[in-house]
Amino acid sequence: MESESGGKALEGEMEVEAFKRLFPLPFYEKHLSQSLRPDSRSLDESRPTILVLGTVQTADGSATAKIGHTTMMAAIKLEIMIPTSESPNEGAIAIEFHMPPVCSPIVRPGRPAEVAPVISKQLSDVILSSGMINLGELSIISRKAAWMAYLDIYCLDADGSLFDAALLSAVGAFVNLEIPPVSLSDEGRITVASAELLEHTEVVGSKEKRKLQLGEIPLSLTCVLHKKYILADPNAEEESIMDTLVTIVLDTSSRLLFLYKPGGLFLANSSMLQSCVQLAKSRLTVLKEILRDALSEMDVDEE
Template identity: 50%
Template sequence: MVLPDASGDVLSEMDVDAFRRLFPLRFFETHLVKSTRPDGRSLAEARETSSALGAVASADGSALVKIGSTRMLAAIKMEVMTPSKESPDEGCIAIDFHMPPICSPTVRPGRPAEAAPVVSKQLSDTISRTYIVWMLMVLFLMLLCCQQLLPFLTIPVVSMNDDGKVVVLSGDHGGKEPVNKGKRKLTLSSIPFSLTCLLHKNYILADPTAEEESVMETLVTVVLDSSGQLVSLYKPGGPVLAYTSAIQDCVALTRQRARELQTILDEVTSGMEVD
């Protein structure tokens, strides 16, 4: 069978699903020339996003976020730690990212997802640049989850036990003398907002799906702080970008996405009190 050019009416020549499987790149390009995507979004449109706080009762903070058909659960646990001699006044943040086989057919049972250490490192670098932390154990993390959780975390009251170790106090403190005067809110220097864009020829696709990423390889992830300043720019593999205009367009799309996420964040947290 002879297929028409990408700009032609290819979808009428054969079954859509078969064409999508056999010629995935051409399938997507037939949509790109019309400035649309298979899921109905425009090129600059991110997937629908929603979230809910308090998904894990045993955690100090948790959030369940849905972006399109993707769901991510984040849980944060605060623990007392001994600071290093090099940084006696600094805490730390530990990120543990899991992607079990049920999440994707690309993840094999019994083996960790290849993307897991990369995602953990990228998230750790981004959050460390934008947050002043105490001691956080972050599990199953998505950046949007963290945006919602951290403003509502409080540093607990602690005391010294008989062995000289710092322990977290609860309730009436059990008669022990607290080291700090009371709970205090976690200090945030800024809130990061991120967006991944897919670059293909002269097109820029905001918030690509896994299928789109598998077909078109050039990805750029932009992270901005709450003031719109660039925090990080991440480009894993793909060809070298010859022009800065594409990056500037990605930054502009990220600023637009940041405003959308801020609205979602305000809606989720409205009416909630920070201790």
């Protein structure tokens, strides 16, 4: 009797899976009509999120962020450069987002993912325009030397909301960044100061590593819109079968910085966008707490 009931249950599961594969949108709509998603989340619920600072020992600043299965690793490498004549008292930041084939079956070896340069541009716009980084803090000697910060973000697992996880990892890397002391040789050459150099050469500025003083920090939430439904933090399957993606970027004072809508349907109903902004504000509260917890963990580890 038990084997018969077990067989029927298995047969039922196979029928559900077959229906999901053949008719993914009706499958989702059946759940959405009950204000639920197939992964048991409510429509406005984001996936579990983790941020760990200092995950790349060879970098000057690094972090790994995970939203559901989506995983990003960000690392910053500092190099000394000659500042430009237009900005003689500022350093610079270069940002690149990478999607290696290991992150998703849709990314093929030798063929860069189309979304990678788009996310690189969006990250650059947000980070450089948000006011989080004062480029003057990257200056070493006016007109002679400044820091160039190379931020590379690697997607290790792509399961939706890629920009949100990439931005969170980037923010974590800058929070974790430590700027090393530099020394000035008798010939006027500026180099990163090792412990030995600190004793025998002139030091420019502090002899200790220093943190950046960050301004308001940008954080984001992506929503997928389908008919009358709004789903927060969509996974890859939800993004692939539904109509419209909207990414809301706020800073830590809840100021709206950017709104990205890459294609999809025209939104005549502004109330849906307003609802997305409200969801982003709720998500912001959670992300700020996650950032505080990551900082606390880092402080404990350093002690």
